[in-house]
Amino acid sequence: MTIKNILITIVVLLAPMYLSFAEDDKKPPVKAEPKMSSPKGAKVYIIYPKDGKTVNKKFPVKFGVKKMGVAPAGIKFPNTGHHHLIIDGAKFDMKLPLPMSDTIKHFGAGQTETLLELKPGKHTLKLVFADHLHRIHEPAVISDEITITVKE
Numbered sequence: 001m002t003i004k005n006i007l008i009t010i011v012v013l014l015a016p017m018y019l020s021f022a023e024d025d026k027k028p029p030v031k032a033e034p035k036m037s038s039p040k041g042a043k044v045y046i047i048y049p050k051d052g053k054t055v056n057k058k059f060p061v062k063f064g065v066k067k068m069g070v071a072p073a074g075i076k077f078p079n080t081g082h083h084h085l086i087i088d089g090a091k092f093d094m095k096l097p098l099p100m101s102d103t104i105k106h107f108g109a110g111q112t113e114t115l116l117e118l119k120p121g122k123h124t125l126k127l128v129f130a131d132h133l134h135r136i137h138e139p140a141v142i143s144d145e146i147t148i149t150v151k152e
């Protein structure tokens, strides 16, 4: 082994150690909080519009929930959560906190309705309930998906 190779070996061996220390500086070790559970029979559903309906460009969407309560994001209380509206089948990872986007809308103030504006044509809507940390409950509380047509 040349001196150069030895030095490289030392650096390679020490790098993970250094990186793990650096990581510790950034985030103190916190125990991951378990996901909030949902009671049996818990359900979210879209009260309005009804599946298959035609709506105006700007239209209200009303959210319903059964066997659970609505609480604002950040407020930890058993059997509660806040609504999320999934537009046009936007994809998300069930294991991670729900991302925020134009097609994954959070209602973190505890809203139970919204005024939505969509482009003319067919769209799908789905409600997903999630806990104070925007994580889907265990078991998941997700509505059926509805299809609507937005007028020209």
Ligand SMILES: [Cu+2]
Binding pocket: 073, 082, 083, 084, 098, 106, 107, 108, 130, 133, 134
């Ligand atoms: Cu959220």
